[in-house]
Amino acid sequence: MEGRCKDGERRMWMGKSGRDIWKREGVTAADCGAEVRRHSAWMSVVLSFAGDPLLPQDSRSNRKGKASRTAAEMPEKNLCQKLREYPPAVFFMLGNELCERFSFYGMRAILTLYLKFEHHFSNSTATLIYHLFSCIAYFTPLIGSLLADCWLGRFKVILFGSIIYVFGHALLSGGAVPFLSTGVRSMFDFSGLLVIALATGAIKPCVSAFAADQFREDQADLRAQFFSFFYFAINTGSLFAIFLTPILRGRVQCMGSKYCFPLAFGVPGVLMLIALLIFLAAVKLYKKPPPSKDNIGRQVASCVYTGASRSICGKNKKPVDHWLDRAAPEHSSQLIEECKRFLAVVLIFSPLPFFWALYDQQGSTWILQAQRLNGRLGFFTMLPDQVNALNPLLILIFVPIFEGLIYPAARKVVKVTPLRKISVGLLLAALSFAMAGILQLEVNKTMEPSPAEGRVFIQKVGNAPVSGFSSDTFGQINGGALSSEKTELDAGMYSADVNGNKVPINLTDPNAGYVVGFFENANGSGDVKQFKYRNEKTENGATRIHVLVPEEDGGRIFACNNDGELDDHNSDAVADLKTGNYIDILPGMFSNPNFKLYWGNNCTGSGCPNHVDIQSQMGAIFSLYVHNKTTADDLTMLVRPNTVSIAWVFPQLIVITAAEILFSITGLEFAYSQSGPEMKSILQARFI
Known part of the structure; x- marks a missing residue:
């Protein structure tokens, strides 16, 4: 009797399976008495979590009463x-999840830059x-799970939820159309984001x-294995999404914009529609x-409230094994x-917000950090928002x-x-952010300095000697010729003596x-031309070249690759040859860093008579x-390039992926196996 009681007691944390053991063995809870009851659900979950390997709820019992074979006798499949x-x-659910995660992560990968x-x-x-x-996307699973x-x-x-999800993507794609008014775009964008956050939260725990x-x-072992395949599908979808959507954003131009956000948001929307169709195909x-039929959320809240109030304020506090x-x-x-099992698991999962708060920085601060890194790796160029593709x-x-x-x-x-796995995962997440902080210290050293408040930078170019540089208000400054180096001056009106x-x-x-x-002309006369530029690194991995032209004659300038081919997909690769205009070099995913600048009248690309070689340098x-x-x-270099390689992001990504x-x-898997039938979605929501 004692052995059978201990067997049932040991499995109490699995709920019904422990009672099935007593039933088959002809033992009742009354027979075992206080020996079993003294173990609360909290202690049983913690003991199983910290000691015994996770075993699914139904793997140790035979519901049909047939004799089970030992693991040694069963042939390994x-x-x-x-x-x-x-x-x-x-398998339909795996396909659905793959497409849905593509839609979510593809949209979110470009959201910060959008x-x-x-x-x-x-x-x-x-x-x-x-x-x-x-935050909304991670809060709404509680609502979806209760529904x-x-x-x-x-x-x-x-x-x-999937139908609403598709509608949210349609709103976001519509808001990305550049020729709409700012108010209409904002209404579409933010309502679309809200709808997507509500929809993904509704279906995520389910x-x-x-x-x-x-x-x-009797397939509990297959179910446990399935969660690895499920996670595999999640990351397959996010891998393709995070790799593809930044290309659609940054290397495709449409609707008169240098970015094609309507397409970059539209493709994830189409994938969400495919996810819905896959789900319906197996209905x-x-x-x-x-x-x-009962409101399990209300029942749990009522049960916890009753137990807590009687434990704190009740007059008759009889000794009990657990306050509930x-x-x-x-x-x-x-x-x-x-409720005991639910609260025990919730307590174990209390570090979750800290982990996900760190983890989600990959989509915001880590992307902004990657913007200031050199994404060229040999002949391969990685965009800032493609960095997260390494995670899946x-x-x-x-x-x-x-x-x-x-x-x-x-x-x-x-x-x-499991407890040790989760603890090590938390430590590794903290380590990855220590590594990110060290990397940022190095990035800060390469950032372009800004002039002091109320001052400007001035860069002198040209072929004319300058006898002086003076302020109309404050008299002559600089004493003589202006330095060819970048000089910092007070903002204001000046006059140059030429x-x-x-x-x-x-x-x-x-x-x-x-x-x-x-400029000093052939006849000895002088001329001055100027333009203003942004004293910041370029976005989108571009190398920007402003032109300064003494004698403008209506020509054009082109940026071509090393073979003299013009990038037809980059509207900024061509500009009129006027002082202050610029062209941007956007290297392809696989490309040579060496480019040529061609210019002249009535010519195109490499057909122009003049050219100069330049090496693309991001930023x-x-x-x-x-x-x-x-x-x-x-x-003349006006703004320094990004010199810290994007490869230095890889170590911190490896560490946080292991975490x-x-x-x-x-x-x-733990959240599913430890919850009762009526509370599986709720615990899934609490975990994710």
């Missing part, structure tokens, strides 16, 4: 054999909106639980567990046990490595438990940069002094 035993419906480039928000404001969107578990069921929540519902009770194959036991007799013993790629590589090599090797040294003539110079825009060209801005004998020496595998996959 290979992967193909296991896949053939999967319910067909789960807010910055199209709505002209500052870095801090764009980051704030990005994280506000993420699924209490009223509509998981199938209907996924169906209705998809994995609904897919797991398709397995039979006759699904098992659809009905929702609880005081919620009886108003609440059933089954509900009280479910590494997950696809790391999952089999962890399952096949790291975990087995670790088990030879230490007992590998061969005895005073020429006005407008330097009134504070914190800006100016290029002033002094840099140059000035090109155009005259009859222009050479590479007439290129995600240890933390997220372990917690996803």
Whole structure:
């Protein structure tokens, strides 16, 4: 009797399976008495979490009463054999999840830069909106889980949520159309983001639980394995999304804009529509567990309130094994046990917000950091918002490595438990951000300095000697010739003495940069031309070249690759040959860094008579002094390029990806296996 009681007691954390053991053995709870009851759900969950390996709820018992074979007697099935035993419906769910994650991560990968480039928000404001969107998307799963578990069921929540999801993508794509008014675009964009956040939150906790519902009770081992495939599908979708959408954004131009955000947002919207169609294709194959007719959320809240109030304020505080036991007799013993398990798992998952708060920085601050890195890796160019594609790629590589090599090797040294996996994952997440901070210190050293408040930078170019540079208001300054180096001056109106003539110079825009060209003509007369430039690194990985032309004759200038081919997809690769105009060099994904600048009248590209070689340098801005004998020496660097390689981001991405595998996959399966049938979506929502 004692052994059978301990066997049932040991499995109490699995709920019904422990009671099944007593029933088969002819033992009742009354027989075992206080020996079993003294163990609260909290202690049983923690003991199983920290010590015993996770075993699914139904794997230790035979519901049909047949004798089970030991693990040693059962022949090990290979992967193909296991896949053939999967319910067909789960493969549709994998396809649905892959497309849905493509739509979500593809949209989110470019969101920060969209807010910055199209709505002209500052870095801090764009980051704030990005994280506000993420916050709503991670809060609404609680609402979706309650709808699924209490009223509509998981199938209907996924169906209705997906339809709303597609509508949200349509709004966001419409708001990205550049020729709409600012007010209309803002209305479409922010309503679209809100709709997407609500829709993804509604279906997010339901998809994995609904897919797991398709397995039979005796397929708990396959169900546990399925969560790895499910996570694999998530990251396959996000990998392609994060790789493709930045290309559609940054290397395709449409509707008169240098970016094609309508296409970059539209493709994820189409993928969400495909996800909905895949889900509907298997509607006759699904098992659809009905929702609880009772409001499980209200019941849990009532049970916790009753137990807590009687424990804190109650006059009759009889000794109980757990404070929730005081919620009886108003609440059933089954509900009280479910609440114990629920609160225990919620307590274990309390570090979740800290992990995801760090993890989501990959889509905001890490992308902004990557904007100031050199994305050229040999002949390959990586855009800032493509950096996050490494995360799902590494997950696809790391999952089999962890399952096949790291975990087995670790088990030879230490007992590998879910609690230890999650703890190590949290430590690795913290380490990745320490690495990101160190990298940012190096990036800060390469940032372009700004002039002091109320002052400007001025860069002198040209061929004329300058006898002096004076202020109309404050008299002569600088004592003589203006230095050829970048000089900092007070913002204001100045006059330049060129061969005895005073020429006005407008330097009134504070914190800006100016290029002033002094030219001596063949007849000995002088001339001055100037233009203003942004004293910041370029966006989108471009190399910008401003032109300074003493004698404008209606020609044009072209940026061509090393073979003399013009980039037809880059409208900024061509400009009129006028002082202050610029062209941008946008290297392709696979391209040579060496380019040629061609210019002349009535010519196109390499057909022009004049050219100079230049090497593309991400973030840099140059000035090109155009005259009859222009050479590479007439290129003047105005803004320094990004010199820290984007490859230095890889170590921190590797570390945080390892943290995600240890933390997220372990917690996803644990949240499902530890919850009762009526609370699976709620615990999934609490985890994600």
